[in-house]
Amino acid sequence: MKRAKILLFFLAAALIFCLPDNKTYASAETPSAATYAQATARNVYFYKDKDTSTALFAIPYTYCVRILSEEDEWYYVRYADDSGFYRALYGYCLKENLIPVDVPPENVYLNKAVTVTYKTEAPPIGSLPVLNELTVTAAFYGTYYVGGVALSYVLCENPTGEDSFGYINGANDDYPLNELPSPPEPAAPKKKGANAKLIIALSLTALAAAALVILYFTGRHKRFARTEG
Secondary structure, eight states: OHHHHHHHHHHHHHHHHHSOOHHHHHHHHOOOOOOEEEEOSTTOEEESSSSGGGEEEEOOTTOEEEEEEEETTEEEEEESOSBTTBOOEEEEEESTTEEEESSOOSOOSOOOEEEEEEEOOOOSOTTSOOOOEEEEEEEEEEEEEETTEEEEEEEEEOTTSOEEEEEEESOOOOOOOOOOOOOOOOOOOHHHHHHHHHHHHHHHHHHHHHHHHHHHHHHHHHHHHHHHO
16 A cells, blocks of 8 residues: 555656646746847838838937837837937837847947038128128937938027927938847757656656556455465
8 A cells, every 4th residue: 555655646746747837938938128229220210100201310220219118010219318419309110120128238329419501691792791601510310311312310509599400411320330239049949848858757657657557466466365375
């Protein structure tokens, strides 16, 4: 009887061993809650709305947007901070060519100043002093390509003293680049470990079952032997 209890214990242990470890797999498949995404191409556009006809500029290559929320193939994002001559912009980016990162680069947003020159017509009287040009500094946000022409989306203080967004000629894409994150290593196949575990459990179960059968027939043989004596 004691041998039978011992064998039953090992049989139960083998069955428990065979059960899948759901807790381990769930933790391995839980996505990281990244708050930034890095542009891995030069055509990651920033849109006013979830509409590809509302593109304003391309996020500077290797720089980031802050992810505020996501829906289907879109991220709702913020680009830039209210700092210096920059103002934060809120809009949408397609997830394509944006890699979420847990640790953003040191320079999350590009900080680049460009020069904007306002020109006026010279007065007809040539002997008077004139102000032909007025140069101001603008914050570069990104490049916008239309019909083979490169434009820059900038924020600058116009002659009236108000900040305004607009486009100027030129790409202005000669900026330093961040290091892109290494592509994630392929995950190790999960089925091999699970199959090995299942094979071991089934082997233990088969051995325990065989031992029970042998014990059963051995016990019957002893009872018969005692009867005949």
